[in-house]
Amino acid sequence: MTRSNGSSQFNHSWSRPMYFKAEPANTILGKREFHTGIMTTHSSKRKGTVAGRQVTVVDTPGWYVGRITPGNVAQELGRVVSLCSLGPHAILLVVSATGDFRQGKWRTTEERLRQIQAPIWQRTIVLLTH
Template identity: 40%
Template sequence: MEANRPVQTAGGDVTRPEEEARKTAARAAHHLPEVRLVVLGWRWPGKSLTGNTILGREEFRLERAAEFCVKRQTEVQGRHVTVVDTPGWFSAQDTPSSYKQELVRGASLCPPGPHAFLLVIPVGMFTEVDRARIEEHVSLFGEHVWKHTIVVFSWAEVLRTISIERYIRREGKELQWVLEKCKRRYFVINNCIFGEHPQVGRLLERVEKMVAEDGSYYNPEEVEKEKKPLDENQNPAREARELGARPKQNSGLGLSKAMEVEPLSSE
């Protein structure tokens, strides 16, 4: 009976030893010695910062707009982790075709292909324009990309006492569409916590679970034939004149100041 007594884990959850043993065994079964990630998203709301959080150090520069993909590597809990940061797409204007081509090139920088695409979405107002922008840019990788995509919510600190589940329901069908496309896989990251932190390990475990369930990795060569040529005249958000997803200015976290320097950010 003593061995079956509930215990408190490092994360604060109460669990029984045999349950914890099953979870540990499951994690071990899914463990990948190498994890390859490509980070996608808008130009400024936490994309490159998320990459830095995973790496545990500042490798992706935030002070200027990135036009090219950048690859960096690190070790996390026995895994060799590769992170590719891509050019962020524009929220209120067309993304240049050169940016789109460079965006697609990111998948080939971690051969034979990324295990996961991390689609960074900032918590805040999510509009039809935002959904269209995501569809426009993620579709450049082909329809199969959604099998390898996880939504990563940044700036979740603005929710304060609101759960991420409630936020998702509140934002309605546009955000629901994105989550349904990737089988409702999502993760909340706190980019204010830098260096070694359990959240990075949990994110990689989420990636490993996805790989175990949906198989292997994204192969750029296999989906090349299904992609259509880039057409600058086909842009579902061309007429939009409002900003894309963004943290709410009344969040109390001083994020409005970050918005004032948006042109200088790589996000």
């Protein structure tokens, strides 16, 4: 997950409707950079050093929360690419293991990930949470 310049970029595109999806991002960075317990409304990035390598983590709004429309998702995914100077290197897809994630939501998730226009499944890490 590293670039030739020794840096890594993680984008966590979340499908989890809870407001605690920032916790894995904070764990990756080793410090509290993203606010937990509140809904993310716009993508934002934070940088840190992990195992001696520079990483960028981008937090995005949940895809199945409230008033999120496909247009909003497309706009935020475009923003994700712009926040990662070389594009996302890894996608951390957070899914609730105790929630309802049926085939329809899976198809929607695949469609939204395709909007990034990169070989997504080679770059996606699925994180099951509870």
